[in-house]
Amino acid sequence: MSSTEFTADRKERFKTIVAKYEQxxxxxxPVLYLxxxxxxxxxxxxxxxxxxxxxxxxxxVASTAxxxxxxxxxxxxxxxxxxCNNVSCTMLGSEELLAVCKEELGLEPNQTTGDGLFTLxxxxxxxxxxxxxxxxxxxxxxxxLNPSLxxxxxxxxxxxxxxxxxxxxxxxxx
Amino acid sequence: MKRLDxxxxxxxxxxxxxxxxxxxxxxxxxxxxxxxxxxxxxxKDIIETVKKSGLRGRGGAGFPTGNKWGFVPQNSGKPxxxxxxxxESEPGTFKDRLLMEKNPHRLIEGIAISSFAVNSHKAYIxxxxxxxKAASILERAVEQAYSAGYLGKRILGSSFDxxxxxxxxxxxxxxxxxxxxxxxxxxxxxxPKLKPPFPAVSGFLGCPTVVNxxxxxxxxxxxxxxxxxxxxxxxxxxxxxxxxxxxxxxxxKPGVYxxxxxxxxxxxxxxxxxxxKGGAKLKAVIPGGSSTPPLTAEEVEKATLDMESMAKLGTFxxxxxxxxxxxxxxxxKLVERIxxxxxxxxxxxxxxxxxxxxxxxxxxxSIEHGNGKEVTLEDIKKTGRNMMGVxxxxxxxxxxxxxLGFVQKFPDEFLEHIRAKRCPYGETH
Numbered sequence: 001m002s003s004t005e006f007t008a009d010r011k012e013r014f015k016t017i018v019a020k021y022e023q024x025x026x027x028x029x030p031v032l033y034l035x036x037x038x039x040x041x042x043x044x045x046x047x048x049x050x051x052x053x054x055x056x057x058x059x060x061v062a063s064t065a066x067x068x069x070x071x072x073x074x075x076x077x078x079x080x081x082x083x084c085n086n087v088s089c090t091m092l093g094s095e096e097l098l099a100v101c102k103e104e105l106g107l108e109p110n111q112t113t114g115d116g117l118f119t120l121x122x123x124x125x126x127x128x129x130x131x132x133x134x135x136x137x138x139x140x141x142x143x144x145l146n147p148s149l150x151x152x153x154x155x156x157x158x159x160x161x162x163x164x165x166x167x168x169x170x171x172x173x174x
Numbered sequence: 175m176k177r178l179d180x181x182x183x184x185x186x187x188x189x190x191x192x193x194x195x196x197x198x199x200x201x202x203x204x205x206x207x208x209x210x211x212x213x214x215x216x217x218k219d220i221i222e223t224v225k226k227s228g229l230r231g232r233g234g235a236g237f238p239t240g241n242k243w244g245f246v247p248q249n250s251g252k253p254x255x256x257x258x259x260x261x262e263s264e265p266g267t268f269k270d271r272l273l274m275e276k277n278p279h280r281l282i283e284g285i286a287i288s289s290f291a292v293n294s295h296k297a298y299i300x301x302x303x304x305x306x307k308a309a310s311i312l313e314r315a316v317e318q319a320y321s322a323g324y325l326g327k328r329i330l331g332s333s334f335d336x337x338x339x340x341x342x343x344x345x346x347x348x349x350x351x352x353x354x355x356x357x358x359x360x361x362x363x364x365x366p367k368l369k370p371p372f373p374a375v376s377g378f379l380g381c382p383t384v385v386n387x388x389x390x391x392x393x394x395x396x397x398x399x400x401x402x403x404x405x406x407x408x409x410x411x412x413x414x415x416x417x418x419x420x421x422x423x424x425x426x427k428p429g430v431y432x433x434x435x436x437x438x439x440x441x442x443x444x445x446x447x448x449x450x451k452g453g454a455k456l457k458a459v460i461p462g463g464s465s466t467p468p469l470t471a472e473e474v475e476k477a478t479l480d481m482e483s484m485a486k487l488g489t490f491x492x493x494x495x496x497x498x499x500x501x502x503x504x505x506x507k508l509v510e511r512i513x514x515x516x517x518x519x520x521x522x523x524x525x526x527x528x529x530x531x532x533x534x535x536x537x538x539x540s541i542e543h544g545n546g547k548e549v550t551l552e553d554i555k556k557t558g559r560n561m562m563g564v565x566x567x568x569x570x571x572x573x574x575x576x577x578l579g580f581v582q583k584f585p586d587e588f589l590e591h592i593r594a595k596r597c598p599y600g601e602t603h
Contacts, residue, residue, distance in 0.1 A: 069346070071344050
């Protein structure tokens with residue numbers, strides 16, 4: 001059984017994070033992000049570990065983690081496709097992007113492909129309405145999408161060509 | 175036609191400058207001069223200046239900023255905190271993102287001046303988790319500001335110390351509500367707290383706390399530099415100054431534009447956003463983010479971009495998130511999206527909101543998908559009315575108001591769905 005523990009480098013970052021806050025409990029979100037970075041998602045053993053580090057009840061840590069959509073309670077694929085379907089994105093074609101996901105990857109919202117490459121979620125407004133429709137892939141916003149661009153993006157990601165994200169990530173108002 | 179001359183811009187004046195996010199470039203454009211000036215003023219005078227300017231909170235609620243600062247007790251014996259609300263999540267709103275990505279030092283300068291004014295030595299920028307890019311730009315700018323002596327100990331040789339931390343949220347709309355933001359920063363679920371006590375008296379960790387929106391704090395350096403009267407010369411009686419408007423939807427040039435308060439909405443859509451895409455006919459406009467009731471095409475003709483005009487038309491200027499809806503798209507489907515949003519984002523503390531948002535969503539969805547009855551419309555109105563003014567925070571009202579607004583102003587569109595037992599615009603979902 002492997003023990004749950006931060007890497008040496010993350011132990012240092014943990015100390016730096018906690019030192020910024022008035023109380024260890026206030027550092028909970030950034031520490032959960034740090035844990036998610038290491039383990040990919042927040043399993044119950046990770047939540048217990050974080051609770052121990054910060055001196056908080058496990059129930060408190062689990063309750064906080066449960067509240068926030070960006071804190072993953074189960075693993076996602078390598079590329080987490082977060083498709084906004086709020087008002088402006090819907091008006092400008094987010095449903096067509098959803099259809100592309102289904103055709104290209106066979107994915108419905110909240111599903112992961114069998115090869116573990118893609119997870120699809122519908123998310124709420126990402127603050128990208130002026131460049132709608134938008135899909136957030138992990139931390140990156142890909143904006144001003146249309147079905148053919150999105151299809152190209154997925155096809156290149158499927159063969160491991162990540163440079164496509166950089167190419168399609170445009171500066172707002174640049 | 176009242177229209178802001180580009181030379182009189184307050185917020186976006188320097189936006190075209192390349193590399194503005196770098197401290198040196200910002201300094202070369204006169205950056206941090208307002209902070210220098212502020213540190214030579216008695217803090218009380220800064221608060222007076224901001225009161226005189228008439229600046230009101232730009233997050234959506236529009237509370238006078240100087241008054242908010244004036245409520246902070248200076249003799250509680252507890253530390254005072256300043257929290258910058260960068261949890262921009264009101265659908266249709268993307269102005270703070272632009273400010274943070276393009277001109278982060280101006281925000282830091284505004285935070286430093288405001289902290290000095292209220293006697294706070296610790297400030298946080300609470301930024302929504304999805305804005306990872308803006309957060310990393312801010313973190314770099316904060317580091318530069320520390321190195322250049324605009325943050326940290328004895329700022330610019332004065333006796334004023336300030337620590338500033340960039341804190342990322344993790345995906346919850348309710349954390350944009352100031353007490354929800356405080357709960358979240360305390361490491362809890364982002365559930366709002368009952369007021370009073372107001373955060374100014376008992377906020378973050380039970381200490382006096384000021385929570386101000388990004389755009390609000392971003393405006394402060396200009397006011398300190400030019401004086402409150404100069405700022406108050408812009409705008410209308412109740413709505414002073416200029417404001418950023420994020421415009422999206424069916425327009426040719428969506429984006430973020432600065433305009434003087436009191437300008438014509440119709441002209442704004444035509445002049446800045448380039449009018450309707452493909453020459454489409456206008457059906458409705460959401461004026462200030464999805465929480466604000468819509469305006470009909472007829473109302474848009476006479477609306478001006480200020481709080482007074484919007485109040486007269488039964489809606490709000492809100493966050494300035496203008497969403498333009500064309501005649502050929504189904505309103506009920508868009509209202510379904512709005513209803514689903516609030517249902518998804520309700521924190522679940524108060525029964526009228528937790529249950530009401532779900533009912534509203536199910537009822538609007540039933541109409542959109544052909545299962546609604548005429549009585550469903552009455553039930554929507556009844557449910558909405560029972561959700562207003564009865565909860566800890568305004569999310570419940572924010573869900574009910576736009577939905578009631580759409581049902582009241584566009585009843586025929588809902589009735590067409592009900593009578594046809596399907597969406598007359600066709601369903602793609």
